[in-house]
Amino acid sequence: MTEGIQGAAKIQPATKTAVVTGASTGIGEATVRALAADGWKVYAVARRADRLSALAEDTGAVAVPADISKDEDVDILLRLVERHGGADTLINIAGGARGADTLANAKTDDWDWMYQVNVLGTMKMIRAFLPMLRSNGEGTVLNLTSTAGLAVYEGGGGYNAAKYAQHALTGALRLEEAENNVRVIEVAPGLVHTEEFALNRLGSAEAAAKVYAGVEKPLTAEDVAEVVRYAVSVPHHINLDHITIRPVAQAANHKLIRKG
Template sequence: MTTVPQTTEDQQRSAVVTGASTGIGEATVRALAAEGWRVYAVARRAERLEALASETGAVAVQADIAEDDDVARLVAEVTSGGGIDTLVNVAGGARGTDWIADAKTEDWEWMLRANVIGTMKLTRAFLPMLRATGHGTVLNLTSVAALVSYEGGGGYNAAKFAERGMTRALRLEEAEHNVRVIEVLPGLVKTEEFTLKRLGGDAEAAEKVYAGVEEPLTAEDIADVVRYAVTVPHHINLDEIVVRPVAQAATHKLIRRGR
């Protein structure tokens, strides 16, 4: 596989950010671009990507990260553009809240493909390039669902537990190549689409998830954490960052007021 020459940290930083058409991925593109990074914004929805690119100067790349041909095309485009030193895997998501007794196979297969298989394929494809820089970074966005299971979350728990396991193994495997591996685990984040899509487009049900929570986290909050984690000096590895709103003391304890 084609790689890029070794770089130094004082050169322009560059990253691929997946899930860039909405939510945390979109906010991360904006945060890094504002810091002067060259950013490849990757997602499946071309129209939203093009709008983001025109606003931020990012390079829009329409791709499904679980599709081998799309991944190969993305790597080729990034290589021709000079390469990257950072990979930010945001793409993923949840479908449904069924208990396991009523689990829908297609929902589980989608979650494993989006959160685990896609992340693996993209990471595998870019590792030679990240190693070649001499100071590569991989940041995987998982979830507090990777830490604690809950009723109705079995499929999402399974996907995020798997993604977390993969991330921890990657950190052990890549340390000798000076590739740092970071995991950000958000709690309750109110974004445009995550819960709405999980609940099949039921806007009323989606809004109830956040009802009475005075200040749930925003996509921009998480993007700012991601930006900080990938811009600190490279010898610092923020291995695992759990981010929750103050109102969410734990997965089972969420303070709701004014309902």
Template sequence: MNPSQTNPSRPDQTPRTALVTGASTGIGEATVRALAGQGWQVFAVARREDRLAALAAQTGAVALAGDVTDDAAVARILDAVSSAGGVDTLINVAGGARGADQLGQAKTEDWEWMFQANVIGSMKLIRAFLPMLRAGRRGTVLNLTSTAALVAYEGGAGYNAAKAAQRAMTQALRLEEVGNNLRVIEVLPGMVQTEEFALNRLGDRERAAQVYRGVAEPLTAEDVADVVRYAVSLPHHVNLDEIVLRPVAQAAAHKVVRDS
């Protein structure tokens, strides 16, 4: 008997396989490392081949370069994973924010990029891999959204809208696929300090650094990855539907304690 069957608080030790998107940096990269360190076979997906190759060399993950918003790339990824034996877990981390304009100054290209990266990319991966996940009858989909999906804030309308849409998609998927025993998990981080998130959003290193100014301990990519690893490693009948995590210094989206 698997020990985890008698103690649901213990992670399942059965060999598992996962595909992780956004794997070239930040939470995606940390998630690949966390799962590989626990013995998972991991397929790491991102656009930057050089970073994926380095990650694969360090972790044993299989590097699959491609843009998850591109249909041809998604088809190639699916073919490669199928040929290698498939996966039982899909973890959508790819996404991000662009800009911090208020709605009256919104840039259409920023909004289009956020919906493509956060919503359309996740949809395309889920749609492609659902037959595989259904067939095993013990599949898992985990979508990384954000507390921005829960509470709107000034200058965040585009990211709020994209993450709220991704959250709604996740909730609908859970309802639609429960008959196929598909486990659907949503992880909603608050303030996470990573190498690129704020820089990509604001386009300036000094402005990006100000996001975390005076916050003693923002979450790290590794903090979030450890939560993701735990959630997908539990016995399959245990579903952590929604996991909100923030640093202690961030009591709410609008309440962050900063050192003077």
């Protein structure tokens, strides 16, 4: 991890400060843009330093290259945020899926990666930042999960398992931290058409395109980011425990309307 800060000079004092993981692409990047445009100070966290640098240049966010699955990176990130005034909001966007194999053909490496990023990475970020959020007095944790953590489907076992676990830890955290006035929000998107999610999962542009084929107006990263922005911006005594967001064409995980 590189401990340097990019874009810090552009940041003006703000009353709200967020740490956003998964910030180099998709929903994470869109969330950084939405919050920065709304006057937030934002620490944009992801592994790809080049993409974070461009995002910092565009938005004034503080770019922090880090791998949230590595304890040492999380520790350095925490110390950096502490030195620059702290944060009151942690937004865990980093995650993803690899493969669409049945259990009979499950690949251990894919399952391990999904658990490390979606579950353990989220846990490590929360564990590290909770003392800061508690001491703030009005801390917020928002975890981006998925409707894959609410209903299973064939070929989704690994991703289902990871997102069910992330959903469960979010619920446990809400119970544990209510007495510390830390609100815990879960946003669970359905079908979202982003630059990399399906491509990274399925490995080819052709396979990724089939996921969205014929679907009228799937969600965009910006759609989900706007919901995230709203959820963390309402007065702190309002806790939006769980928000499921889908396109109208997706009435349920198993019911997706395709035209043509």
